[in-house]
Amino acid sequence: MIVYIAFLRGINVGGKNIIKMADLKQVFESIGLCEVKTYIQSGNVLFKSNEAEESLCDKIEHKIGAVFGIPVNVILRTSTELEHIILNCPFSKDEIIEAETLSKVESLYVALLTHNPLKEKIEYINVYRSESDKYHIVGRDIYLLFHHSIRNSKLSNNLYKLNVSTTVRNWKTLSKLAVLAKTMQI
Template sequence: MPVHIALLRAVNVGGTGRLLMSELRALCEDVGFTDVKTYIQSGNVLFRSPLPADDAGKRLDESLARIMGKAPGVVVRNRRQLETIAERNPFPDAKPNYLMVNFLPEAAPANALSDFVAPDGEEAKVAGEEIYVHYPNGSGRSRLTLKILRRATSRNLNTVRKLAEMAAEIEAN
């Protein structure tokens, strides 16, 4: 059975979308997912399901809507996809915690960076369903504006690598 990695949008960020990871694990088990594991408090959950990735993400998003009052948005990837994302990092000299991978629910449009404003020297590259952003001064202090990121859920490169590693461990069992 495939291992899915679900990335929840707007969960436990800035005091909004509060969700305990123990609640997320229980919810995943209630909808029939197995081998459920979470990673840190920002809405990362790995699980096995016979459902295709899109269907598993939709089921999780709908279940979350029932307990959170609205669907947060869920993007699902697999281990190989995360490994490829990490390998194709267009900013290899960036510190991994200063490089954010923004996961979109669909491929970015051709003009995704047309409104990109980077007053602090940020750099961005589009790669299909992901947008890499290097924040040389850290993302917390950044004044970057890019409207498409409102639809994305972001993880730093360290987290992307750790999730791929965790998925490999689940697959090995």
């Protein structure tokens, strides 16, 4: 079976779209997904399945909408894809250390997209690239490095211009999820 990580966009953020992780786990199990585990309150769910990504996304989104009345976008990565994300960070250690030194909060993030952005859409976010807000697009993942807060970043606030469903996770969360996913492969 394939180990998947589901990243749910927009739940349990700012007191909106609240879903308890135990309830979310039950929803995943109710549609036949195996070894379901949740990680922190921001909508990260690990599970096993032999189904294809697209049908899984549709099934999960539909069930969450039906049970909780919340429209939610689900972005999936396999454990192998997540491991690849972690092992292939395009920013150097020096760049990351510099950003972390200047910032009082997390600096390194990955925006996970449902599919590759169109080249012409990338031009819309290029104008927000700066010395303090950097990015690298690798397939359907965007590595983001902020020298200040992601919350005040014009780059992060304009990712929607790619016109692709996106959710963002910090590096520590992705690293922990990669470790958890690896233990499920045994």
